[in-house]
Amino acid sequence: MDIIHKRLCLDQYSFNPLVTALTQTSCILAISHFFHLLLKPVGQPGPVAQVLAGVVLGPSVLCRIHHIREFFIQPTSADYYQFFSYLFEIIFMFLIGLETDISFSKCNLYVASIIAYSGLILNSILGAALSPLFIKLLRIPDKKIQFATIIMMILANSASLVVIRLVADLKLDTSDVGRLAVTSSLVNEMSCVLVASLYQAVGSWKSFSFLFLTFLVTGSLIGLNQYLALWINKSDRENKYVGNAYVSFIFFLILVLSFIVETCGYSSTISCFFVGLMFPRKGKTCRTLLSKLSYLVHNFLLPIYFGYIGFQFDVNYLNSIATIITVVVMILLNFGGKLVSTLAACHYLKIPLNEGFMFSLILSLKGHFDLQLINVEPNSRLWWNPYVHSVLLSTVVLDTVIGGIIVAFTVKREEKSLSHKQTSLELHDPESELRILACTYGSRHSSGALGLISALGGSKRAIVTPYLMHLVELPEKRKTNLMYHQLAEGDQYSDEDDYGGDDVVEINDAVDTFTSETKILINIVKAVSSFASLYEDVCTGAEDRRISIIFLPFHKHQRIDGNMEIDKEGIRATNQRVLRHAPCSVGILVDRTVTGFQQPHGSNSVQHVATLFFGGPDDREALAFSKWISSHPQVNLTLIRFLPVREQISGSHNQDNEFLLTVSTSNSQTVIDNASLVEFYNRYIASGKANYTEKHVSNGGETVAALTELRKVYSLIIVGKGGRGNSSITTLSDWEECPELGTVGDFLASTDFNTNASILVIQKHQHTTDDSFRGDH
Structure with missing residues (x-):
């Protein structure tokens, strides 16, 4: 007890160092939040505000006051800061690996590697060339080669942790530019860590054997997690998340791994990252880890970590010409080397120069591995003293702040070029990534959404990135006289995460089963709001995730007897508002779960799908949607074109056996329709992936008769909402029950049609100048 008392309450210090450390973190959070409120309107991201908060709290500003400096800066408090930083880094790197988009990284690893290594190599050369200057300016007496190596690493490195947070705050994390920058920074930093480890390993046989041990232990934990996650998923089926005991055990294993690696004398950064990267993504174990870590890390640990970086900055050491020259030259080398090398790499890769300029700025950010190189124990190296430490640290802090500010202004200036452009499917290359958002209000809607994702x-x-958004109506607050401890789970004081009830567990189980069968990873998100504002969450979520098409469930569901029953009226109102304000195309699925479209993956029977084409932008969007599902081996797609009898159609084949279509009309929309049909025919129908037929009708009655012939043949019928103009063949009745489905879609979904097929009605993205949500409440 006396030992603990002496350690925590040292007599020679006025304050408990642990209390000092906790007070410092609280002040950093408060000041960084204040700076974030000031800087957010001008587009500055969180890391800039957090580093500045640390600078203000540190010896450069507030700690100039004697009493504040005496409270915050104590010899023993640095031990607590380093210990907390060590724990934070373990959690950070594991979470980064867990959140890494593996599919995108695999597809773009070559491009990202060229961008990363170009900057790494050139900046290392510049660092080596000018190291003699820094050695002279900083008066390094010994171990000059080791010091030069440190300078090379600092200039070459890109802090992936800072890049990821910056890209997320600027809402570039779902864009190709942002994800490529993140992948490049990860390649850069992991390469620097690996090179530093190999440099240390070649020093002696003992170091080399320890390096081999770290690889062995890391690989063993990666292999163990494959079985551990599977066992946890099976043993905890009844809950939506796994228990805290399982999560604690996983963290304990990671902590043990990190301790072993650090004891061997190497950085555990790369080990923790690869453990997270290779952790099984299927099941509730990964989902629980992401849920528990993301909020904690992004809202508390990262602001504290970045704030502590700024706290270590001490302007008092920049008091000589030699020091200022060193800092300025290193900053210029960092930005200049990254700029020249990245622009050269982007020119070779045929990437636009404006994107290359942004890559160079983002990859110039420092703050993670650099700090590990700098924050060594004082006097452990002959050349290492507080003066040198402060100079190098000042360079890291200024690089991060300056780079972050310039990147933020560049993103704001290039907002139009960086905005989401794939807002519809018509011009979308089927071999490029397709980002979709499928919405569900409950477990009964999940099967239809998963069926479309499967198709x-x-x-x-096909590169498909699906999101499943669980839309939960926010219940009205109920008055109660019960105390907090008397409330049942899910009552007034329950956390938002409890909303959704048993549907959450059933949806998660359905997604887990789907993932295990199809190997398609689905990102589950939840939106909790009143029906009056739920559409805002859908539209904002689609815009932030750069979605190309949103799928909404119809406000009716099929009962066991086959009849359709109305759900809550708020679902229909939400669908109508999403159709008006969506930032991309929208599809409404009338899901007949019992008799209609089933999930193609794992099905023994082929799903027969029909795409109806009357003409117009919405039908072209439905045709574009058919490009993806026609490639599914368990889908038999038929394109059915409806034509007025008076139009004369002629088709021919050229020398390359390509289908050419000629229509006796000069209507511009018809010309576009024909071009889309010819392209679809030559690419999919001629290759046997889809079938084609025509229906010649003269009025709405004949269209109804032709549609009636299809009702027992297909399990899914796809059609555009409208936009066809005043066409006699699509005037099917004098009234509409559901105008949001269009004339043809409304008829197909009605009880008069009497079909067993599911209906998908698609509306192409409507470009509007007013994106306001007002007026729909």
Whole structure:
């Protein structure tokens, strides 16, 4: 007890160092939040505000006051800061690995590696060339080669942790530019860590054997997690998340791994990252880790970590010409080397120069591995003293602040070029990534949403990134006289995460089963709001995730007897508002779960799908949607074109056996329709992936008769909402029950049609100048 008392309450210090450390973190959070409120309107990201908060609290500003400096800066408090930083880094790198988009990284690893290594190599050369200057300016007496190596590493490195947070705050984390920057920074930093480890390993046989031990232990934990996650998923089926005991055990294993690696004398950064990267993504174990870590890390640990970086900055050491020259030259080398090398790499890769300029700025950010190189024990190296430490640290802090500010202003200036452009499917390359958002209000809607995701992800070449958004109506607050401890779970004081009830567990189980069968990873998100504002969450979520098409469930569901029953009226109102304000195309699925479209993956029977084409932008969007599902081996797609009898159609084949279509009309929309049909025919119908037929009708009655012939043949019928103009063949009745489905979609979904097929009605993205949500409440 006396030992603990002496350690925590040292007589020679006025304050408990642990209390000092906790007070410092609280002040950093408060000041960084204040700076964030000031800087957010001008587009500055969180890391800049957090580093500045640390600078203000540190010896450069507030700690100039004697009493504040005496409280915050104590010899023993640095031990607590380093210990907390060590724990934070373990959690950070594991979470980064867990959140890494593996599919994107695999597809773009070559491009990202060229961008990363170009900056790494050139900045290392510049660092080596000018190291003699820094050695002279800083008066390094010994171990000059080791010091030069440190300078090379600092200039070459890109802090992936800072890059990821900056890209997320600027809402570039779902864009190709942002994800490529993150992948490049990860390649850069992991390469620097690996090179530093190899440099240390070649020093002696003992170091080399320890390096081999770290690889062995890391690989063993990665292999163990494959079985551990599977066992945890099976043993805790009844809950939506796994228990805290399982999560604690996983963290304990990671902590043990990190301790072993650090004891061997190497950085555990790369080990923790690869453990997270290779952790099984299927099941509730990964989902629980992401849920528990993301909020804690992004809202508390990262602000504290960045704030502590700024806290270590001491302007008092920049008091000589030699020091200022060293800092300025290192900053210029960092930005100049990254700029020249990255622009050269982007020119070779045919990437636009404006994106290359942004890459160079983002990859110039420092703050993670650099600090590990700098924050060594004082006097452990002959050349290492507080003066040198402060100079190098000042360089890291200024690089991060200056780079972050310039990146933020660049993003704001290039907002239009960086905005989401793939807002519809018509001009979307089927072999490029397709980002979709499927919405569900409950477990009964999940099967239809998963069926569409399955159909879209059937091709081996298709790159589909699906999101499943669980829309939960926010219940009205109920008055109660019960005390907090008397409330049942889910009552007034329950956390928002409890909303959704048993539907959450059933949806998660359905997604887990789907993932295990199809190997398609689905990102589950939840939106909790009143029906009056739920559409805002859908539209904002689609815009932030750069979605190309949103799928909404119809406000009716099929009962066991086959009849359709109305759900809550708020679902229909939400669908109508999403159609008006969506930042991309929208599809409404009338899901007949019992008799209609079933999930193609794992099905023994082929799903027969029909795409109806009357003409217009919405039908072209439905045709574009058909490109993806026609490639699924378990889908038999038929394109059915409806034509007025008076139009004369002629088709021919050229020398390359391509289908050419000629229509006796000069209507511009018809010309576009024909071009889309010819392209679809030559690419999909001629290759046997889809079938084609025509229906010649003269009025709405004949259209109804032709549609009636289809009702027992297909399990899914796809059609555009409208936009066809005043066409006699689509005037099917004098009234509409559901105008949000269009004339044809409304008829197909009505009880008069009497079909067993599911209906998908698609509306192409409507470009509007007013994106306001007002007026829909």
